[in-house]
Amino acid sequence: MKNTFYITTPIYYPSRKFTLGNCYTTVICDAVARYNKMKGKEVFFLTGTDEHGQKISNNAKAAGKSEKEYLDEIIADAKELWKLLDIDYDKFIRTTDDYHVKAIQKIFKELYDKGYIYKGAYKGLYCVPCESFWTESQLKDGCCPDCGRPVIAQEEEAYFFKLSAFTDKLLKLYKENPEFLEPQTRVNEMVNNFLKPGLSDLCVSRTSVKWGIPVDFDPAHTVYVWIDALFNYMTALGFKSDDETLLNKFWPADVHIIGKEIVRFHAIIWPALLMALDLPLPKRIFGHGWMLFGGDKLSKSKTVDSKECVDPRILAPRYSSDSVRYILLREIPFGSDGNYSTEAFLTRFNADLVNNYGNLVSRTFSMLKKYNNSIIPELGELEQIDKNLFEMVDQEIKNVDRYMENFDVSKSLISIFNIFTSANKYIEATEPFRLAKAPDKKGRLDTILRCLLEVIRKGSLLLYPYLPNCTTTVLSAFEIDPKEAKFNDLDKFSLKAGEIVHSIPMLFPRLDIQKEMEELSKLAE
Numbered sequence: 001m002k003n004t005f006y007i008t009t010p011i012y013y014p015s016r017k018f019t020l021g022n023c024y025t026t027v028i029c030d031a032v033a034r035y036n037k038m039k040g041k042e043v044f045f046l047t048g049t050d051e052h053g054q055k056i057s058n059n060a061k062a063a064g065k066s067e068k069e070y071l072d073e074i075i076a077d078a079k080e081l082w083k084l085l086d087i088d089y090d091k092f093i094r095t096t097d098d099y100h101v102k103a104i105q106k107i108f109k110e111l112y113d114k115g116y117i118y119k120g121a122y123k124g125l126y127c128v129p130c131e132s133f134w135t136e137s138q139l140k141d142g143c144c145p146d147c148g149r150p151v152i153a154q155e156e157e158a159y160f161f162k163l164s165a166f167t168d169k170l171l172k173l174y175k176e177n178p179e180f181l182e183p184q185t186r187v188n189e190m191v192n193n194f195l196k197p198g199l200s201d202l203c204v205s206r207t208s209v210k211w212g213i214p215v216d217f218d219p220a221h222t223v224y225v226w227i228d229a230l231f232n233y234m235t236a237l238g239f240k241s242d243d244e245t246l247l248n249k250f251w252p253a254d255v256h257i258i259g260k261e262i263v264r265f266h267a268i269i270w271p272a273l274l275m276a277l278d279l280p281l282p283k284r285i286f287g288h289g290w291m292l293f294g295g296d297k298l299s300k301s302k303t304v305d306s307k308e309c310v311d312p313r314i315l316a317p318r319y320s321s322d323s324v325r326y327i328l329l330r331e332i333p334f335g336s337d338g339n340y341s342t343e344a345f346l347t348r349f350n351a352d353l354v355n356n357y358g359n360l361v362s363r364t365f366s367m368l369k370k371y372n373n374s375i376i377p378e379l380g381e382l383e384q385i386d387k388n389l390f391e392m393v394d395q396e397i398k399n400v401d402r403y404m405e406n407f408d409v410s411k412s413l414i415s416i417f418n419i420f421t422s423a424n425k426y427i428e429a430t431e432p433f434r435l436a437k438a439p440d441k442k443g444r445l446d447t448i449l450r451c452l453l454e455v456i457r458k459g460s461l462l463l464y465p466y467l468p469n470c471t472t473t474v475l476s477a478f479e480i481d482p483k484e485a486k487f488n489d490l491d492k493f494s495l496k497a498g499e500i501v502h503s504i505p506m507l508f509p510r511l512d513i514q515k516e517m518e519e520l521s522k523l524a525e
């Protein structure tokens with residue numbers, strides 16, 4: 001069986017700095033990628049930027065910069081942001097990369113030679129100062145959504161892709177592969193809104209957009225948007241280059257994780273383009289919901305309520321990268337929309353990270369220090385309460401695995417934190433602090449401490465893909481490197497009696513929520 005796992009984020013538009021919304025998808029992909037590594041798979045995790053189009057060119061001009069200068073600054077900031085959030089990607093593709101540009105020209109030509117691309121005329125609503133075409137639905141009060149000026153009806157020569165030829169093939173694809181597009185609601189949307197009414201051909205070149213990949217056999221045209229953007233998932237692996245080793249190893253992708261607004265492009269245009277070239281299709285596409293900020297998607301062209309600080313560049317250094325990852329992964333039921341708020345972020349921080357996981361670790365390690373000089377004790381005979389704890393842990397490990405098959409990071413985290421809640425309750429129920437006062441109960445005390453240490457080890461390994469920093473710290477107390485850990489390690493009791501548990505710094509400080517909300521609203525201004 002193929003033991004590789006290829007996962008991708010969308011390539012984001014660097015039309016301005018990335019938002020917490022972009023972080024949402026990227027952090028999910030990072031957690032899924034790390035999880036699959038732990039499962040023993042050879043993982044390739046791709047992210048990147050979608051750099052062509054009039055809008056980027058206009059923004060650069062407005063900033064008094066060349067496109068390249070403008071983009072390089074935003075890409076440098078994006079890479080810093082991914083570092084800040086511990087995003088461990090394998091490759092960052094930029095659609096302005098030379099190899100991508102060359103590959104797209106070859107792909108466009110091949111589609112043309114096969115008769116899937118033909119020349120026609122594009123009719124649209126054009127904003128002259130912005131040099132941009134808009135559709136009726138994109139207009140704001142009948143005017144250009146960027147500058148607010150009136151638009152005019154205009155026509156230009158353009159190439160088209162014969163998307164209309166693929167309606168039946170796509171319906172068959174969805175029917176025969178229920179996993180191809182998830183959640184199921186997205187399939188219904190595609191079928192009812194687009195496939196049943198019948199697909200129209202797609203405009204794939206422009207003469208009015210200069211900032212794009214030139215069609216090499218007709219240089220007045222540039223490749224328009226989706227052929228350029230979607231094929232990134234293959235050109236990043238060397239498709240149409242001299243070296244297709246990575247492509248042969250990792251294509252087809254195991255999953256493209258994307259936001260719901262671009263499902264149409266990934267679930268209709270992308271498979272149609274691949275079918276036209278007789279190429280294998282991605283195995284799965286997951287269209288997640290939106291993280292809403294005061295009811296808004298925080299698209300890059302909108303601003304959010306200034307009282308909410310939603311800049312990950314401020315939040316991560318102040319509260320840790322893990323805490324930002326945690327709110328992104330935990331707060332929204334995967335697949336649905338959900339709200340972000342500063343209050344929810346700070347409340348989860350205290351309730352889950354400080355009072356639950358942090359508290360479990362600090363209580364256990366301090367009892368171990370006090371009652372056994374930080375030495376891992378022997379495991380005595382297990383009582384029913386100990387067995388119940390481990391049965392529960394094993395059940396939650398199975399649940400996490402099942403949820404992660406469907407990329408449900410939020411439910412996985414609920415399961416993992418159930419483990420910590422149960423371990424905290426186990427401390428209350430077994431009262432090691434009372435046993436410590438009775439010398440004849442030392443054996444039992446040792447067993448309880450040992451059980452707690454094993455639960456902390458297992459729970460921290462399980463939590464590592466989601467929160468890599470704090471778990472690495474906790475596991476360092478046992479000299480365990482989670483990067484090397486495998487999922488099967490979770491089956492065992494693997495700590496060794498007699499070895500020392502090193503002391504570690506406090507994981508998360510308790511926050512004064514009111515005070516932090518005030519501070520953050522100042523930082524948002």
Ligand code: ME8
Pocket residue numbers: 009010011012013014019020021022024025050229230232257258259260261262289290291292296297298299
């Ligand atoms: O669409 N909640 O780029 P883009 C959840 N270049 N996810 C969000 C989000 C939010 N509030 N805001 C952004 C593009 N996202 C194209 C993609 S792919 C071949 C080309 C995430 O910069 C989500 O993944 O507009 C969404 O699909 C993506 O950012 C949109 O990024």
